[in-house]
Amino acid sequence: MKKNFELQLSGSGGQGVILAAIILADAAIAQGLNAVQTQSYGPEARGGASKSEVIISSEEIYFPKVRKADILLALTQNSYDKYVDFLDENGILIVDDHVKVDEDLPNKVYNLPILNSAFDKFGTRMVANIISVGAIYALLGENVIDKNIMLRSITERVPPVTVEKNIAAFNEGIKLIRG
Amino acid sequence: MKKNFELQLSGSGGQGVILAAIILADAAIAQGLNAVQTQSYGPEARGGASKSEVIISSEEIYFPKVRKADILLALTQNSYDKYVDFLDENGILIVDDHVKVDEDLPNKVYNLPILNSAFDKFGTRMVANIISVGAIYALLGENVIDKNIMLRSITERVPPVTVEKNIAAFNEGIKLIRG
Amino acid sequence: MSNKKYKLLQGNEACVEGALAAGMRFFAGYPITPSTEIAEISSQRLPLIGGKFIQMEDELASMAAIIGASLTGLKSMTATSGPGFSLMQENIGYAAITETPCVIVNVQRGGPSTGLPTSPAQGDVMQAKWGTHGDHPVVALTPNSVQETYEYTVKAFNIAEKYRTPVILLMDETVGHMREKMIIKDPSEIEVINRKKPNCKPIEYIAFKPDKDMVPPMAAFGEGYRYHVTGLVHDETGFPTNNNEVAENLIRRLVEKIEKNIEDFSYYEEYRLEDAEVVIVAYGGVSRSAKYAVDELRKKNIKAGMFRPITIWPFLEKQIREVGLRAKEIYVAEMNLGQYFLEVERVAGKYCSVKKINKVNGELMTPDEIINSIGGNI
């Protein structure tokens, strides 16, 4: 595997990108890797754009913040606008499909119906974050984190009554990437 | 005159040795000299021995505390015991006559009936401090501070209704020394 | 496959884990960003083990309550950030003069005043030492990772108990809010130190008479040793005095019991220092960037190294002197306008050049910023 993955997950406050990042970091650790998860706090976290970061690495992680994202998730226009500059030139962008992406963006872009899938297939936008986790997981590839570990991490971190729905959402996210 | 006089006035809290020191310092300044007055604060000032100091000098006074007293006034046994060591070997001691003075004390000692005079002649122990001022003034001598300046200083610092009584007390103090 | 001994924890959570491992049984606090999670988690965890949590009306009261609880025998802690730390200062001095063990966590945020409540900063370093009036002893530790937060919270309690003194765990928002993998140790692996109790009869107990180690044994209220505690200068019996010699001895002993025992808790990390000509001095969150910068600078053939104080107070005078003697240049990198720098310059300035790298914009200092500051100079 690549030594180091820097992931940035963004959306509006309440969309659960922090939990998504925690699940990813948790799984990475269970996998025996190192991971550091951070997030933006403050008034922004309430209403405005919310950002959460994970660095996954096989080595010790010193600097805990993402400098250039290998993967950027943006669930809202606002968060895309605010954070797109953090994307590495070789990085991958995942956006919800209602987000307008700059045409000249050189990156690989996944334009996924995350919010709509959540609503249409699961009846609640609340699972958009876990769908996103699925998509990110799919892009990282099996050889970074084991799927079972991912599933356990989700199971441990979401409210017990929602486990099933969230696991389905996770699989939905994988499907959005792998088709 | 001698360049420098270090005076220490002690008694119990409430005997007014601080006011006495202020009056002396005030007069010294009016005389065109330098003076620094300090006092002990704190729980002692309430009940225990109370101490007040004046340094009078024709030069600038740096260190504001008495190191060796040229004159020590002690109105109580307690204050005598506590402060006698501050007396310069050539210093003069003034004590109220009920205070027992060490027999081997090498200093010139004035054993004056200050408290009794106050009570007997003025009906109140409250003027003992001004009697003491009179005694100290007398020992310093006319050439240090002018008598009129002393009187004005007393007049300005004691409660208006007690001016007359206090001036009489001052004169009584002078008499105790000069006879 | 899965590695069960590792957990993903936030720095603030790790602090509570460490405190509980060290024996904390009392927490009093008042919420404030970015330290609030410490109170929240304590409130949830303590009753489960018979411990006590109380949310006080403000930080003055929180500090007072932990002193009261500690005097009554419980290991006690509070946690706060800048504004609350300022409010605790008077009673921190009280803990120092009464020799009451306690741990005060300050998760630093941007100051002064309300400042930047959710941003990382290291602006309270000098305040940790000088925030309360009068000369007083101070121990302050600055962890730089979640794991260290756990470990050094334990050590903070140990130092507090051993030396009967308030200990400050000086975190920063970066470390407090970061999640990282952490090993929760088995209780048997953790050294826990408890305060020394009197082993004399109550009648013989002289509450503030120090042993040879300069620390007096401590009885808890209710154990039969009836004694007096005051924030006034006091003699060995604990009663107020104005005796000048006794006063001088007390103040000096309080400070010396810490400074003379500094070897006992001189914690620091040396990174690639052996042959280093350029030494970055950094602590807390910034030290993570500094370590990265060292590696990068080495790649550019600059003989860089890092000295990282974990014990930030008392000042590691001996170690910094040695660094100064060996290095050509020291860069003190801090998220303030140059606080620890002053002490480094004082001690090492005679031997080498000491420069500062500062940032107070509310973002963690990056490796690049450190590299560029140094590069610009080389």
Next chain:
Amino acid sequence: MSNKKYKLLQGNEACVEGALAAGMRFFAGYPITPSTEIAEISSQRLPLIGGKFIQMEDELASMAAIIGASLTGLKSMTATSGPGFSLMQENIGYAAITETPCVIVNVQRGGPSTGLPTSPAQGDVMQAKWGTHGDHPVVALTPNSVQETYEYTVKAFNIAEKYRTPVILLMDETVGHMREKMIIKDPSEIEVINRKKPNCKPIEYIAFKPDKDMVPPMAAFGEGYRYHVTGLVHDETGFPTNNNEVAENLIRRLVEKIEKNIEDFSYYEEYRLEDAEVVIVAYGGVSRSAKYAVDELRKKNIKAGMFRPITIWPFLEKQIREVGLRAKEIYVAEMNLGQYFLEVERVAGKYCSVKKINKVNGELMTPDEIINSIGGNI
């Protein structure tokens, strides 16, 4: 015969006289030994000239009230001692970040905690600089006589008004309670500086946009300039921001407007320094003993001199460096365990040996103690 322009005044009284001469019209305070007379006399004098005195419920409130009054246009002051000074720290930081002129008098007594309430000490020197959280500007002045207390209280107000910053008058019990002769000057002889007002229309007023001197003009509440004041990091309009660059600029400007203008208020006394090989650095009450000691040492053929900072913060780096370059030895004599010493050592330690003479027993350091400490070394 009698010299009418002299008066016998206590240091604390002189402070009030100076404040009134400087234009103080508001005082909020809470009694505490040894500063209480400042409140008492203010309470008696202020209404006589239409000014306002209020005794607040505590020191936190006193500090808050003077900031409120200053924002409303009145020159404002409070006075306290150690414990109260600790309690004021949070709001002192607020005054700094909101650039509200005000004067805080701290008549130092023995610490830490309740300590020695009626005894002289100089233990709050570092606290005056570092007492509040976060980086912040500080100006602190230390008079050493009744006359100077008067003069430097005026200057404290002038600096506060000119630079829109809190200024600390750092007295000590010796100076505060001592009575000495003093000249009360004619108002015409006293330079009084008032804060700079905006001369634009309210609509054009950008409340925290600095002029070239780094200081923004200041409108009072009620004058028609409706603006916002906050203790959060804010932009030039006064509204909160998380913009990193703006944040960095604000914090740096606050500190630099003081440090870059230090020449404007670098007050100090040099005594017999010309050819001095042994220099005593001392301030406040102790400097009086030091001066005496210099004369005595000279009599013993020791080339002694004294450098006395009156502006104690910001640190007189330039002057101390020069002293260091010329002296063989510097002795920093203080009634604490060596606080100002740290800064002197930092700056002069490269050039000469810097030693400390300390005393924390509640009594004024005597000339003999200084002489003996130096004599013992020579």
Next chain:
Amino acid sequence: MADKALHLNKKWCKGCGVCVGFCPKQVLKIEDNKCVIAYPEKCIHCGQCELRCPDNAIYIGGRSDEQ
């Protein structure tokens, strides 16, 4: 009443739904996290929405206010 009209400032609206709940005539609904004036014709200009909107985002103004 003819010269009155209901206005919505979408930029300020946070879609809390308070106005929707209080409207006696079901004029309003939430769509995409914002209030929408779904049936302006049913509005009786009672002002309930304006009175309780925490965000000053909905109000009754003159028709001329319409942009």
Next chain:
Amino acid sequence: MADKALHLNKKWCKGCGVCVGFCPKQVLKIEDNKCVIAYPEKCIHCGQCELRCPDNAIYIGGRSDEQ
């Protein structure tokens, strides 16, 4: 009552006069800033003085307490 006696601790007495004021039998007086039991024989051991002395300096004890 025969085995009771009035005691005074001169060291502690500060001569405030409170006991003197409250004594119903004029047993006490102040001399040289200290309380003096001037007329012990008049004392009825009512305890008023002991009850109000701020300094625990005057009290009724057994005769054996006398030193």
Next chain:
Amino acid sequence: MNCNSTTKNYYRTEKLPHIWCPGCGHGTLLNAVVRAIEKLGLNKDEVVVVSGIGCSSRAPGYLDFNTLHTTHGRALAFATGIKFANPKLHVIVIMGDGDSSAIGGNHLIHAARRNIDLTTIVFNNNIYGMTGGQYSPTTPYGDFATTSAYGNIEKPFDLCSLAQGAGSTYVGRGTAYHTRLMQNLVEKAIQNKGFSFVEGLSICPTYYGRKNKKGDAFEMHTFYKENCVDIKVAEKDPEKGKNKILIGEFHSCPKPEYTESYQVIIDRFQGMGV
């Protein structure tokens, strides 16, 4: 500007929307306060709005007056300095329940005791909103918060009784639902020459609501609608007040005001003495 005229005239519209969460009752209460000021026709230059720290305390920043956002709990002490320095100003203090009665409780009782002419308005949402939902001195017994996961064991203050007991000369309570009442109380509070205290029961759907299953903002409004009874009604028919939250004007009893009493001293002694 796409807003009503009150908003246009009294808000700093360029700062809107405010940072409060969707449905937060603070916005509704603030509107009531602003309408009261509008109704009284106060000169904007002579109004100072002061706050401490908290969600509620962000209010002044949105208002076009002289505004001061101070330190946590200290708003009334700052306001005391302002009012005393220039008694002509109308000084209105907006605080949260935590700000006013936890850390700021002492300043509250002392400002009330002095009867200094400040109009104090507390947006009481029974929680510390800004720091994420810890219990406050007004969180009901048994309720949940991030620091009372097992149910709150502290008894809540009745802020109005506390303020009245300490000396306030005008006291009343409204809610985010009872906006007209709220406006009315604030109007009278401003007119009272002395220390006035108005509690506005607010709504924090984000923390208090969520933790205690109170539903969304609208449901929380409905709760106030259904569970509040005006003191006048309850006084006439105590049955109606049973187990209800009392609202309305509780106390109005003018007494000598602090800055006026001080002015009497100045008038008598100014020019005397040294």
Next chain:
Amino acid sequence: MNCNSTTKNYYRTEKLPHIWCPGCGHGTLLNAVVRAIEKLGLNKDEVVVVSGIGCSSRAPGYLDFNTLHTTHGRALAFATGIKFANPKLHVIVIMGDGDSSAIGGNHLIHAARRNIDLTTIVFNNNIYGMTGGQYSPTTPYGDFATTSAYGNIEKPFDLCSLAQGAGSTYVGRGTAYHTRLMQNLVEKAIQNKGFSFVEGLSICPTYYGRKNKKGDAFEMHTFYKENCVDIKVAEKDPEKGKNKILIGEFHSCPKPEYTESYQVIIDRFQGMGV
């Protein structure tokens, strides 16, 4: 030891005489407190006496219990930590009027609100004694002090109402003159499981007395003797209470105590969770 047996058994006699001025009411009140403890036969090892800073707050130093002299105004916050850490202890807090209600007002109302089992006793001499006679929050309107040379314009707190309003479950007032009553109130206060508040009107001849021409200590006692009426008497015959100082037991109404409520949580959840 030349003193009565109560003094011998409960005082640190080697520390006497205390630092209080001749005639200071604090000494008399303290004796009443000690007699109450003696009467209840409390185990000295289980009694903690806590104070702040002030003349009154010097009291613990003279008593043979676990004693703690804290910082100004904070005694109740320290005491809360003590009591909560070991609920078996009897924690008695002695403060002055300034200590308890000026700088310490917030801790007073919060300790009362929590109904934590502390016995709070205020020696109220209507002045700051220790610092030399400044007015306090209980100095009567119009009275003189070093900071109210023109007469005090602040309205005094009624400390008992304040404490009761904040939640104390036992409240009473005695005086230095009414020592038996004082003893009785303290006894009951200690027995009340919850926050108890007893005000003892004290006497400061040195400052309050002198500044306000109240005569010597005996005259000040006499004033209390002549101007206090027991609440029971006043309730029966309001005429008798007119313009008088009310004393006696004002309020006794036990409620769930804080440390006991917390113990319920521990008992329920201990051992659960991680």
